[in-house]
Amino acid sequence: GENVEQHPSTLSVQEGDSAVIKCTYSDSASNYFPWYKQELGKRPQLIIDIRSNVGEKKDQRIAVTLNKTAKHFSLHITETQPEDSAVYFCAPGGNQFYFGTGTSLTVIP
């Protein structure tokens, strides 16, 4: 199966700053690279995904970049707000998807 690692495991930023979370994976056959957000006590929800033939995708304040050669992809959040505080999971895969261990992001007002 896929070996997925996320860094950092915790991240604190001041409101308005940017946050970057990196996900590395091992399976070169992975061709979808989603990010999920889980607020405290809630269910995970997909926030953005990228496919293997695309290097970067942006949706308002969030973006994902992919480096298939190096087998990593990153979540970028700009102009962070307190409501961005949550745990973020990457889940690379193709037929099956393997979740990383999560990054707890705290945005300090």
Add this chain to the structure above:
Amino acid sequence: NAGVTQTPKFQVLKTGQSMTLQCAQDMNHNSMYWYRQDPGMGLRLIYYSASEGTTDKGEVPNGYNVSRLNKREFSLRLESAAPSQTSVYFCASSERDRAYEQYFGPGTRLTVT
């Protein structure tokens, strides 16, 4: 649309007891999944069902069984609960060719004493 629903929300079991977690979706999705979430471990796939009538093991299937009752419902059974199965259990569903876009239920918090 209710999306993905799970019952119960909370459950406490004694070691050796059995129980079934229920999951249903109303999005006409072909694929359904069961995950467990433990602190610091992320979400780990227990079993999945790519389509009605099929089930496959995921990363951590030991101690669990599943039934895909019909297209809407996918249940998870613990035959003889153990303290190591204390966890939050999430059910999810997706379209068959969009497995990267999974919709999760609200979760079941299970404690085994």
